[in-house]
Amino acid sequence: MNAIDWEAKGKERLAEEFNKVCVSFPVFTKEAKPLGIGGFGIVIEHNDQTLTKILFKPGKEWGNYADKAFKNESDVMRLFTDNPLNGLNHPLLIDEPNVMENDEKYLGHYRMTHLEGHIISLHAPPNKVEPSILKRAHKSAGRMIAKFHREARKLPFEKLKQPPGHDGDEIKQISTLPAKTNEALAKANIYFQANKKEGIVHGDFHDGNILFDDDQEAVGLIDFSNTGRHKNIFVDLADMNEDYDEDFIQAYEDESGETIDRHMITATKLTLSTNYLYKLEISHGDGQEDMEKDLRKSIEKDLRNISTITGYHP
Ligand SMILES: Nc1ncnc2c1ncn2[C@@H]1O[C@H](COP(=O)(O)OP(=O)(O)OP(=O)(O)O)[C@@H](O)[C@H]1O
Ligand SMILES: [Mg+2]
16 A cells, blocks of 8 residues: 655645635735645735734534634733743734634634744654654654743733643543553553643644754744633643654753653553543544554553553553
8 A cells, every 4th residue: 555645635725725715805815825724724925025824614513613723822822922931932913813703614823923944854764864863853843832931921820721622631431441541541640640841832843843054953933722721731841753862852951950750651641542542432523443442552562661550560
């Protein structure tokens, strides 16, 4: 079987969505070009180089998640525009975000400044992106998120809400997993609950939301739909390429002067993987067997990694 070419698929989706956006927004797409696309939005570039992010209305299965995320993102962008974070490049709002009530396809849009830099796929297999590049990028990303945590702490706390995507504060047991695995998950959860740390998180800190320069220096941070208060600040440290976790975490420690409990990173990964597996199992969707299998494998691996806590030796 041929490997899926995600880059080509991404470009195809960007072009497709841009065409649709041009039909819905002929006035402001005039002389604009497509720039990037994520799970919930497309970003277009105007000829004065400012950008507009247009948010899609996702299917009913998402409930009102996307509306909440857009509301949160608009509020956070306003806050960051009024109180720019020291030493970090993030986009600034131009005008106020626009909510589109009663539109079938779109939730809203907002205009912002354009940041320099490009995305590096940190999870790419080593034959696609060189290890030395991945190493430098992870170190720089570690310093960036440490700065973000430090600067976000200085903001008026009451202006930040609990973000809508919020799976990172419990390790779940799953009825279809072996009893021994669930016992280990329960022990991991006790450790997790005793050591989690509250704070302001970016909430979606992964390689699609970091812009790098040509020396793999992280120079821009974007996408604040899940930024806000969180019971578990480690969610921002749990979505890098595992092979480079040590580079990432050490750089975080150097920048912040804090010591990070590695077990808590693994425990946080377990909050994400067990909640995700739980959701997949109750939704009984077709074609998700491979994903469930991968999640089971990663749960096993993480439990083994913290066997001093879980006593897990399968
Ligand atoms: N201010 C910016 N400067 C430069 N590029 C940007 C900027 N904002 C977004 N982009 C580009 O557009 C892409 C999608 O933007 P973004 O990550 O904000 O949307 P998204 O992932 O759909 O958001 P969400 O996670 O809310 O669904 C990014 O990966 C990036 O390539
Ligand atoms: Mg994004």
